[in-house]
Amino acid sequence: MITDKNSLDISETLQEHRSDAFMIVGNSNNADMFYSTHFFASDSFAYIQTKEANEIMLVSEMERGRAEIESRVAQVRTLQDCNYRDKIRERGDPSIAYCDCLAEILQKHGVRRVSVPRDFPYHIAQTLKEEGFSFEAIKSPFQKLRARKSSSEVGKVRKVQDACNLAMKAAVNMIHKSEEVDGKLNYQGYDLTSEKVRHQIDITLLDHGCESEGTIVSCGKDSANPHWEGAGVLRPDEPIVIDIFPRNKKSRYYADMTRTVIKGEASQRLEDMYEAVLVAQQVATGMIKPGLKCNEIHSKVCDIFDERGYGTSRSGSDTGFIHSTGHGVGLEIHEAPFVGERESVLEAGNIITIEPGLYYPDVGGIRLEDLILVTDDGFENLTEMEKRFIV
Structure with missing residues (x-):
């Protein structure tokens, strides 16, 4: 317990x-x-x-x-x-x-x-x-x-993730309500930019006692760089990676979430990438339980991508799945346990991300990230935001 x-x-x-x-x-x-x-x-x-x-x-x-x-x-x-x-x-x-x-x-x-x-x-x-x-x-x-959070700490992370959920909904809603004008996304008569979406995210987080630095709103080919914050006008028919990792200003605890969306139509290649990432995340999340080694989760994610013909860093590729599957979240945005090649063993009370992604410079990136609590007999997903590619 x-x-x-x-x-x-x-x-x-x-x-x-x-x-x-x-x-x-x-x-x-x-x-x-x-x-x-x-x-x-x-x-x-x-x-x-x-x-x-x-x-x-x-x-x-x-x-x-x-x-x-x-x-x-x-x-x-x-x-x-x-x-x-x-x-x-x-x-x-x-x-x-x-x-x-x-x-x-x-x-x-x-x-x-x-x-x-x-x-x-x-x-x-x-x-x-x-x-x-x-x-x-x-x-x-x-x-x-x-790494092993108390019930009080879990409550603090829940509160931040609730704010993160509202911020993500606000961001996706702006994209959903935008329209295509001359090959750009237009929101309420103005070009919709990464900066404007980030501004809405910041306002929402501040309204709930949180703050965030380095929020990612990255569009198109730029999103193939996993940590590129993004800049300029957002475009239709291209992937937009939104990664929010806020901290509560009082408790100092973090949360983390990523969604990838498209306004318009997705190519078959992007549809296939999104499906692969979604399946990898679902399978990885379903494995979570106390006593499981983190590298077993990461290895399974790599297996799924390999089976679908995508490169992984495990096989030496510099495109495709090029980072670890997840990390602990608490007083630091990246802390133990790390869900990658290490043989760290999960314990009840760990809070980790599961965030597989695929990245190709010619089309962009796809990443999905949920925040997961390891419980006595399995897991609880602390992330409520839906996963919908076409908005």
Whole structure:
């Protein structure tokens, strides 16, 4: 059963690495930092968990009150507690003084060997090394915990995906209501462009407390580049790939969805591509259950495309199906588990995308993407938006 987590204890990982503590320094744009503290701050702060599973946050004095109320961490220390201003006068350098504050906290908790994430600030590690601490950069111990969502986290992702669904409906509706004028799509008397559709998506998301960067509205041959955002006038009889991956501004959780549509008529080749992608997605989604290896899903998708004569990256092709089948979604838009060639095993509470696609530079691309929750006995599709090619 998916339940709320009561602990972020990573002491077992620290024991494996013979470390006294794990430390992160950064702001809330760092997903592990936000996950471990539940505290949002644009300025840098520090999180420490000792091998005894004691947790400490170091924040500025200005953030003390808010951190004590909002953060899940019980021990909140401030720079003022560590006599930061005195240390600046002694050291003549605020950055080194900050390191001295960290050193004071680490020493108080008997920490000498420190594990840090692989993107840990070099200057801080180097300065603390000079003060007698040893460091090891390790794979994030929170990634596996983050991959298995609690019921609360699932609810947060559902909320974002609901907003994403409304935004996708608004985008497709603009295309549906457009008309062909001189080989272009025209909406309410004006050329319908990628930018105008993105604008409508942004407005819809903002109305529901969400935001999105890099939204894809890509038409025609341009859509053969999977991550091309798209620009300019949309045209009839050509595929339009719409990929929306919004984040809730408050919860910080993401969602993800892709639909491909055509206004007008689709060539037989595009119809066949769409059918192949749809079948691949349906089969892959139907396989999902706890205990299944992610590479088995990806391999099956490749099999389906191979059987229909489409190239795949597995066979060395640079056209056709050229990316993985999916990825985890949560505090990052791409996080574990990754549904590709890795042998990661699905667990109840994972939220993953299933997004097969086909891409050919002479006609464009087709991609369909749903967001899937792995349940105790199978899966739940969190994506309500219909799949309709001709709109």
